[in-house]
Amino acid sequence: MTDLTKITLAGALDGLTAGDFSSVELTDAHIEACEAASGLNAFITPTFDLARDQAKASDERRASGTVGKLEGAPLGMKDLFCTEGVKSTAASKILGDFTPTYESTVSANMKADGMVMLGKLNLDQFAMGSANETSFYGPVINPWRNGEDLVPGGSSGGSASAVAAGLCLGATATDTGGSIRQPASFTGTVGIKPTYGRCSRYGIVAFASSLDQAGPIAKTVEDAAILLESMAGYDPKDSTSLNETVPDWRGACGQSVKGLRVGVPKEYTIDGMPSEIEALWQQGVDWMRDAGAEIVEVSLPHTKYALPVYYVVAPAEASSNLARYDGMRYGLRVDGENLADTYERTRTEGFGDEVRRRIMIGTYVLSAGYYDAYYLRAQKVRTKIADDFRNAWDSCDVLLTPTAPSAAFPVGRKINDPVQMYLNDVFTVTANLAGLPGISVPAALDGNGLPLGLQVIGKALDESTVFKAAGALEKAAGFTAKPEKWWA
Amino acid sequence: MTFIAPRVADKKDWLSGETGDWELIIGLEVHAQVASKAKLFSGAPTEFGAEPNTQVSLVDAGLPGMLPVVNEFCVEQAVRTGLGLNAQINKFSRFDRKNYFYVDLPQGYQISQFEFPVVGEGEIEITPEGGEPVSVGIERLHLEQDAGKSIHDLSPDETYVDLNRSGVALMEIVSKPDMRSAAEASAYVDALRQIVRALGTCDGDMEKGNLRADVNVSVRRPGGELGTRCEIKNVNSLRFIRQAIHYEARRHIEILEAGGSIDQETRLFDNVKGETRTMRSKEDAHDYRYFPDPDLLPLELTDDFIAKIKADLPELPEARKARFVEQYGVPAYDAGVLTADKATGDYFEAVATGRDAKIASNWMMGELFGALNNAETDLADSPISADALGGLIDRIADKTISGKIAKDVFGKMFAGEGTADEIIERDGLKQVTDMGAIEGFVDEVIAANPDQVEKAKQNPKLLGFFVGQVMKKSQGKANPQAVNELLRQKLGL
Numbered sequence: 010m011t012d013l014t015k016i017t018l019a020g021a022l023d024g025l026t027a028g029d030f031s032s033v034e035l036t037d038a039h040i041e042a043c044e045a046a047s048g049l050n051a052f053i054t055p056t057f058d059l060a061r062d063q064a065k066a067s068d069e070r071r072a073s074g075t076v077g078k079l080e081g082a083p084l085g086m087k088d089l090f091c092t093e094g095v096k097s098t099a100a101s102k103i104l105g106d107f108t109p110t111y112e113s114t115v116s117a118n119m120k121a122d123g124m125v126m127l128g129k130l131n132l133d134q135f136a137m138g139s140a141n142e143t144s145f146y147g148p149v150i151n152p153w154r155n156g157e158d159l160v161p162g163g164s165s166g167g168s169a170s171a172v173a174a175g176l177c178l179g180a181t182a183t184d185t186g187g188s189i190r191q192p193a194s195f196t197g198t199v200g201i202k203p204t205y206g207r208c209s210r211y212g213i214v215a216f217a218s219s220l221d222q223a224g225p226i227a228k229t230v231e232d233a234a235i236l237l238e239s240m241a242g243y244d245p246k247d248s249t250s251l252n253e254t255v256p257d258w259r260g261a262c263g264q265s266v267k268g269l270r271v272g273v274p275k276e277y278t279i280d281g282m283p284s285e286i287e288a289l290w291q292q293g294v295d296w297m298r299d300a301g302a303e304i305v306e307v308s309l310p311h312t313k314y315a316l317p318v319y320y321v322v323a324p325a326e327a328s329s330n331l332a333r334y335d336g337m338r339y340g341l342r343v344d345g346e347n348l349a350d351t352y353e354r355t356r357t358e359g360f361g362d363e364v365r366r367r368i369m370i371g372t373y374v375l376s377a378g379y380y381d382a383y384y385l386r387a388q389k390v391r392t393k394i395a396d397d398f399r400n401a402w403d404s405c406d407v408l409l410t411p412t413a414p415s416a417a418f419p420v421g422r423k424i425n426d427p428v429q430m431y432l433n434d435v436f437t438v439t440a441n442l443a444g445l446p447g448i449s450v451p452a453a454l455d456g457n458g459l460p461l462g463l464q465v466i467g468k469a470l471d472e473s474t475v476f477k478a479a480g481a482l483e484k485a486a487g488f489t490a491k492p493e494k495w496w497a
Numbered sequence: 498m499t500f501i502a503p504r505v506a507d508k509k510d511w512l513s514g515e516t517g518d519w520e521l522i523i524g525l526e527v528h529a530q531v532a533s534k535a536k537l538f539s540g541a542p543t544e545f546g547a548e549p550n551t552q553v554s555l556v557d558a559g560l561p562g563m564l565p566v567v568n569e570f571c572v573e574q575a576v577r578t579g580l581g582l583n584a585q586i587n588k589f590s591r592f593d594r595k596n597y598f599y600v601d602l603p604q605g606y607q608i609s610q611f612e613f614p615v616v617g618e619g620e621i622e623i624t625p626e627g628g629e630p631v632s633v634g635i636e637r638l639h640l641e642q643d644a645g646k647s648i649h650d651l652s653p654d655e656t657y658v659d660l661n662r663s664g665v666a667l668m669e670i671v672s673k674p675d676m677r678s679a680a681e682a683s684a685y686v687d688a689l690r691q692i693v694r695a696l697g698t699c700d701g702d703m704e705k706g707n708l709r710a711d712v713n714v715s716v717r718r719p720g721g722e723l724g725t726r727c728e729i730k731n732v733n734s735l736r737f738i739r740q741a742i743h744y745e746a747r748r749h750i751e752i753l754e755a756g757g758s759i760d761q762e763t764r765l766f767d768n769v770k771g772e773t774r775t776m777r778s779k780e781d782a783h784d785y786r787y788f789p790d791p792d793l794l795p796l797e798l799t800d801d802f803i804a805k806i807k808a809d810l811p812e813l814p815e816a817r818k819a820r821f822v823e824q825y826g827v828p829a830y831d832a833g834v835l836t837a838d839k840a841t842g843d844y845f846e847a848v849a850t851g852r853d854a855k856i857a858s859n860w861m862m863g864e865l866f867g868a869l870n871n872a873e874t875d876l877a878d879s880p881i882s883a884d885a886l887g888g889l890i891d892r893i894a895d896k897t898i899s900g901k902i903a904k905d906v907f908g909k910m911f912a913g914e915g916t917a918d919e920i921i922e923r924d925g926l927k928q929v930t931d932m933g934a935i936e937g938f939v940d941e942v943i944a945a946n947p948d949q950v951e952k953a954k955q956n957p958k959l960l961g962f963f964v965g966q967v968m969k970k971s972q973g974k975a976n977p978q979a980v981n982e983l984l985r986q987k988l989g990l
Contacts, residue, residue: 091562104561111555113562212562218791247564248793326791329596332605333559337658352598375596375786384788 013038014175015491018082018232019259021178025071025081032071032081036064036125039083043127043176045497049150051171053088054096055128063125070123077123078239085171085180088129089136090116090223091212095126099214100134100144103334103341103359113212114244115181115223122239127177131167134361135331136188136216139433141166142424143363151196151417152492155457159417162192162433168226169196173492179227179236183213185220186319187413187437190449193226194412194462197451197490199233199479200226202437204469205444206251207237209244215330217323218249220441230450230479234258237472253470261473262480267301269478272405276312277436282414285455290411293452293463296485297409297478305405309397312439314390319438320431321374321387327364328371334359366427395443402468407478410436412449412462436464446472448479451488460490505720506677507628512716514750520719521746522726523682524674526711527689528667529699530643531574537642537666538565538608538793545705549659557664559603564792567592571666572796574698575615575640576806578668581696581813582635584619586803590639591795596786601645601658609669611787614639615796622815623688624833625680633685634673643667668699674713674723679742683735686710691814695839709733714745716753724749725759729773732766741766745773817842825854831862841876847883852890860886864904868911881910889917902926902973929974932983935967938975939983942966950988957990 013035016024024030040057060083067081091097091109098104112120120126133143140160141149149166151159152174161170165182169192172180182189184202193200201224208223215221225236238258244250273294278287298304336342336355343354360368374383401408413433423430440447446469449462463482467475502522511518536543539556556563579586593611616638624630645663649656670689676682690708693699701708710733715726727749729741744766749759763782764773789795812820814836821832821842835845835858849857865886869875889910893903898921909920921927929935942963943950953959960981967980984990 097561099561107561109560109562111560210562211564214561215792246566248566249791325788329594329606329786329788332596332598333561333603335598335605337600338558338603339560348600372786375788377784377786380786380788 014042016178017228018178018235019229021082022080022235026076032064032067032083032125033061035081036060036083036127039127039177042174042497043171046174046176048496049152049170049174049176050147051085051131051149051167051174051176052128053098053100053131053144053146053167056095056126057128059095060125060127067123067125077121078235079119080123081125082123082178083125083127084119084236085127085130085168085177086116087132087165087168087181087183089132089183089214090181091214092116092126092129095129097129097214098145099136100132100146101359101361101364102145103355104214105145105341107340109212111212114209114246115213115240117212118242119181119239124239130165130171130180133164133166133188133363135214135327135364136164136183136185136221137327137363137367138163139187139191139430140418140420140423141170141192142420143361145361148420150420150496152496153196153417153459154492154495155459158420159459160195160420162195162413162417164188165192165200165226169193169198169200172196172198172226172228174494174496179225179232181223181236181240182226183216183221183223184437184441185216185222185323186441187434189224189226190437190447190462190464191413191433193449194451194460195417197460197488197492198226198228199230199448199450199483200224201233201237201448201472201475201479202440202446203237203241203472204251204446205441206249207241207253207446207470207472209242209247209250211244211246217326218330219326220319220323222441230448230476230483231259231262233448234262234476251470256473258472258476261476264477264480265301266297266478266481269297269302269407269474270305270405271297271302271478272305272307272401272408274307274309274312274401274408274410276309277410279414279432279435282411283416283455286411286414286461289453289461289463290409293409293482296482300481300485302478302481307401307405307408309394309401309439311390311393311397315394315439315442316431316435318387318390318394318442319434320370321383322391322442324367324371325374325384326371328368328375331360331364331368363427391442394439398439398443398445398466406468406474408466409478410464410466412436412464416455416457416459416461440466445469446475448475450479450482450486452482452486453488454490460488502674502723504675504677510678511719512746512750515754518719519716519746519750520721521677521679521742522674522715522717522723523676523678523742524713524726525672525676525682525685526713527670527672527686528709528711529578529670529689529693529701530707531571531640531666531668532697532699533568533571533574533666535568535570536664537568537571537640539664541664543665547661549657549661552661553663557603557660559605565608565790567793567796568666571640572615572798573806574666575638575668576798576803577696577810578670578693578698579616579619579638580807580810581692581698582616582619582621582638582670584635584638585617586798587613587615587617588798588800588803589613589795590615592640592790592793593787594790597783599644599647600656601647601660601663603645603660603663607642607644608790608793609641610639613795621685621688621692623681623684625678625684628680631675631681633675633681636671636673638668638670641667641669679739682712682742683739686735686738688814691837695811695813703733703735706733710738712738712741712745714742714749715759716746716749724753725761727759727762727764727773729764729766730776737766737768740768740771741773744771748773811839821845825849825858827854827858831858834862844876844883848887848890852887853894856890856893857887860890864907868907872911880913881907885910885916892917892921896928896930896976897921898926898928899973899977902928926974928976929971930976930979932979935971935975935979936983938967938970939980939987941970943987953988953990960984960988960990963988
């Protein structure tokens, strides 16, 4: 019998439909893989018993003729999504014992579609980080290695690592500045951040509300489309949710890119970027041209301001969003001498260094006397960055860029150098600032045998074209490499 | 913010100090709770007096991942109120976060409208008691959510928090510093109260805290440079507003005349001692770090939305008052009383329509309000409906009963004994207008009092005695005019 952890989500759904195996069998195979992979530290809270129950219920539903979009598929849930009756920690100490009485809209949609949830996946604390090293529950290890333990990227490191290691058929993730796409690039997986407003933010622990967006990490472009079709959809409980129907993205994946205008933004390069990445980018351009696309050079002149803008806007929103974790109603509480002291102790002990750093930056940029120079100016530049894209769409339909400026790096290498760490998001953060869909597709291995991804950015609400281009890229790259299974 | 305060108070409102006269400058921020069954950003109910923490949704309690969704009904009420204040309605407005930590603020921020309020400048006319009408400018009206309630006196070492109010919709109505006396400030709040009640956008109940005021007070030499102001927080009755202003003004004058200066600060009014005291100084003021709430889209109102609300606007107290004077010919003072709230005005119009409006007004202002007052009740619980009072007035008009008898009938109606017609019928109170019958009574009285008849011829004032006797004989039912005429004739007066 084939190894059920090596098949794709699409393949698994076909196999379930054909009756080749049951959801219980599929789920058991993945639970076994998860249990063997504890060294990756991909899970914060495994929910194997729940998964077995859900798999059994799914098989029964299937027998009675009810088959949802994700019927019986064992998947992972980033621990930023609140899940009813299951601990939801945001990888923090402050929410370490928090069990919601409610379900996020995205996870509810997937439940309604027949998902089997294997557990809550590790992440950077409150999704703040680019290496999954800020988790209170320890770093996640990348299944790909180069003689030493490597980071899986972040913040959705648990999701990326689990999908790359075959622990689940796909996983949810969230992306505020690159947290889906950069880990996908580091782990040889596909990750898409859809248009801002496609997925409801209801029930997702907020980091930076105007940038946060949920999306999947998957083994293939088609799998990503299947997952996103289930996750997305209008939700009146989120005022920023878009009232748009969800198109047939799965169908878009195989379509021809003949005549598609692919923009290549000349600003997407930074000092010290490995030449291999430049070369791969050029390779990607050639692949698209060979597939019939028209290549257009475009300019996004404000790109260099994207990262500074992001590190003003995101911490500003975070400083306010995280104010609710005060030890008064739920979560960790450390009693002090008086109210102010209790706040201080609770939040000092409950938040990790990176979270505290961002709360302080955010508080600073919103303070009287600094607001205009930082927050207000950043918002103005953010508008300019969005305008850059709007202008680019006059001459192209999608943009092709590298996903990240490096391959996965060793655990501990950048954790004490925040600026180096922040540079990881330099190519992904623009799509968040402009609210655009962006996907990372694994394209090649570097000289050290580590995966590198290419990014496709599309127009708002035009995920269909993004999937089409990503599918063409995936086909041309023919990336089939898998990490050696050293962890089991 | 620079406030321009061109109007100089009437001399009678000047306050005299040791070193000369002073003028009061007052501006108010009134918080009016939107009359809505649900909160501003959550579906939770807003019932008053419910058990603590029973009107709280996940959003109101600030749970992780919870998002606000604006309650359109509340927006509509804010626009309605704005139109009632003759104010500019801003088609674009935005919600901002006001960040601070406190136990009764679950999110760690209050959602308010800082930079772009839904309603801009407006103006209302007020009439302070015993004074001339004054126009008061409205600076803005914005929507914001209320915080929960901290209860410090249930335990010696713990604070209890009730989140029932957390997220309740408030309209903050900010006036310009256009008031020059405590009477004006109190009249302004009263006028606002009447307007929101007439519009139905707030119940105006100050006792429940559904309408409360932050009072900004400063003093200056009449017409001179503006002084430093102090803000007195959360004053919740008209009387307390007046008391707080009087106290605060005197405090300022004393400090200034002793050569001191006023510290800009936030103060509390102690309604037991009748004093204000420091709550926090300017140095302790929070840095609220306002910024646009990224969870909410800006409010964008269409012309159609505003036009629909406008078309549905009821007549407001000030306009109604003017109409009562014009249409019914009642004095301005009476018109003011009759339009103090919508129900009173409606009652009056029901009574006055098709009748002598002055008589209707007199009966309401005299007998009815007097009786309601004695019974310690109000018009809403009046035992006499507008129709019933109208019925009584009709019987006076058609001379079925005299005004004097009518007062007795009114008393019986108020006691719940029936309609005017029923009581007149039951007690046989119908006025006698049959001249023959009246003549009979007159003859009888004259015959029975020969001495008095002689005296009356010398002293015509004795006519009253005869009228009284005749009325007595007729049990009050004889038409007094007819009695008078007949007596004069027969006594030769």
